[in-house]
Amino acid sequence: MEKLPHEDLIYLADTARVPYGNRAPEEIIEINREILPFLIKEGAKLIVMACGTSSAIAYPVLKDEYPVHIISLIEAGARAAENATRSGRIGLIATAATVNSGAYPQAIKGQVFSAACPLFVPLIEGGFVDSDETRKVAKEYLKPLLKEDIDTLILGCTHYPHLANLIKEIVGNNVTLVDPAEEVVLDIKKMLKKAGTLKAANTPGKCEYFVTGSPLQFVEVGSRLLGRPIPHAKQIALA
Amino acid sequence: MEKLPHEDLIYLADTARVPYGNRAPEEIIEINREILPFLIKEGAKLIVMACGTSSAIAYPVLKDEYPVHIISLIEAGARAAENATRSGRIGLIATAATVNSGAYPQAIKGQVFSAACPLFVPLIEGGFVDSDETRKVAKEYLKPLLKEDIDTLILGCTHYPHLANLIKEIVGNNVTLVDPAEEVVLDIKKMLKKAGTLKAANTPGKCEYFVTGSPLQFVEVGSRLLGRPIPHAKQIALA
Numbered sequence: 287m288e289k290l291p292h293e294d295l296i297y298l299a300d301t302a303r304v305p306y307g308n309r310a311p312e313e314i315i316e317i318n319r320e321i322l323p324f325l326i327k328e329g330a331k332l333i334v335m336a337c338g339t340s341s342a343i344a345y346p347v348l349k350d351e352y353p354v355h356i357i358s359l360i361e362a363g364a365r366a367a368e369n370a371t372r373s374g375r376i377g378l379i380a381t382a383a384t385v386n387s388g389a390y391p392q393a394i395k396g397q398v399f400s401a402a403c404p405l406f407v408p409l410i411e412g413g414f415v416d417s418d419e420t421r422k423v424a425k426e427y428l429k430p431l432l433k434e435d436i437d438t439l440i441l442g443c444t445h446y447p448h449l450a451n452l453i454k455e456i457v458g459n460n461v462t463l464v465d466p467a468e469e470v471v472l473d474i475k476k477m478l479k480k481a482g483t484l485k486a487a488n489t490p491g492k493c494e495y496f497v498t499g500s501p502l503q504f505v506e507v508g509s510r511l512l513g514r515p516i517p518h519a520k521q522i523a524l525a
Numbered sequence: 526m527e528k529l530p531h532e533d534l535i536y537l538a539d540t541a542r543v544p545y546g547n548r549a550p551e552e553i554i555e556i557n558r559e560i561l562p563f564l565i566k567e568g569a570k571l572i573v574m575a576c577g578t579s580s581a582i583a584y585p586v587l588k589d590e591y592p593v594h595i596i597s598l599i600e601a602g603a604r605a606a607e608n609a610t611r612s613g614r615i616g617l618i619a620t621a622a623t624v625n626s627g628a629y630p631q632a633i634k635g636q637v638f639s640a641a642c643p644l645f646v647p648l649i650e651g652g653f654v655d656s657d658e659t660r661k662v663a664k665e666y667l668k669p670l671l672k673e674d675i676d677t678l679i680l681g682c683t684h685y686p687h688l689a690n691l692i693k694e695i696v697g698n699n700v701t702l703v704d705p706a707e708e709v710v711l712d713i714k715k716m717l718k719k720a721g722t723l724k725a726a727n728t729p730g731k732c733e734y735f736v737t738g739s740p741l742q743f744v745e746v747g748s749r750l751l752g753r754p755i756p757h758a759k760q761i762a763l764a
Contacts, residue, residue, distance in 0.1 A: 319719075322720065323719065323721045326720040326721065326722055327722065331570065331592065332593075350600075351715075352594070352716055352720050353571045353594055353713070353716045354570070354594055354720070355591070355592055355593055355594040355595075356594075361589075480591060481561065481565040481566070481591050481592050481593070482565065483566065483592065
């Protein structure tokens, strides 16, 4: 919305099943097999798998199975980390499923030190973004990575950038935080420019929100995390 | 048109620059960088790089650079050949550029024996589909492959299926001919079904033809090769 303000967005939050991070790979793939046709039928021309866990596990299996170009966060995140590091010692915090998939180490030239952070998503969704509990948990999660003398840290789950300030306090100024989503958006802008289909500045983008769980709860939590009001979300059932 | 009769097609024939098969890889990539934005701006939702040479050389470079899913002939052709062969000895006839790219041997489990057939495209375009000259040339091209005891032969240039009968006469019934385009169309049908966007049987598909060279010549040669009349082709300039 910030970087591509004139594009139309179709946003699906699978709130009934979040978090994905402790689910089995087969289940994560099956969930994505339900989501992708929904987005395509709603008119999505380009799909960002804007979930680190889906990107790590479902993307490699599904990327060529649909008639729409699908974009994963991993390649962009790996590239951003490679560009940011000087020492080649890169930290990764992500869900257990993403860490176990090995997707980031496979995509990155350099050493990757990983830590699963299973409590982060529930803490963020629960509103504990700037709390002492979260700070304590974060210190525990980050300790082994800091021991490895990393100079770059990938926020490998799309929830984690909401903790960027708190994480920055803990890791200090010598560690560069990488948000794969920032790089993905730049990639998409380049693609749209190259294709000549980047929307002109005079057409404002629309955003439609779909959820699988409670629309009210999504509107509340979503507006807080997004930092601007979400007027409406439509509840849908995925088949 | 046969297998997906209800889908709309946008067909671009770069007749001003055909054949691609003896051009340098850089040039083939540049040409595709002109073609892809044209098709996307015309509304293409899914793009088949329906040229063996472009698939072998431009696809690996460009596949992730555009906001539309692009499909190459190589993966599908390789898979079809792997499924067809019993001995694992696969022949490939294609343009010089495709043979030199090594795209098929890289994609195929099994031994690939390749022959460049630079005269086939001009012979086909010139109307010599069932002529003694073409039969003579084909025998020369195929001789070294037959010596290698292949049991499968990939028609690695999208023009070559027009010579299928003549080639079949030469290689005999023990060699299975593989047309990658057939497999690609099956893949696309699967994708559209999976996404739920395969067109219903009551909507007839439209086909728009664009050419970079003479529309009259295209309409004449194209109708003959397609086996049904092409009513109209629009000449365009690629930038």
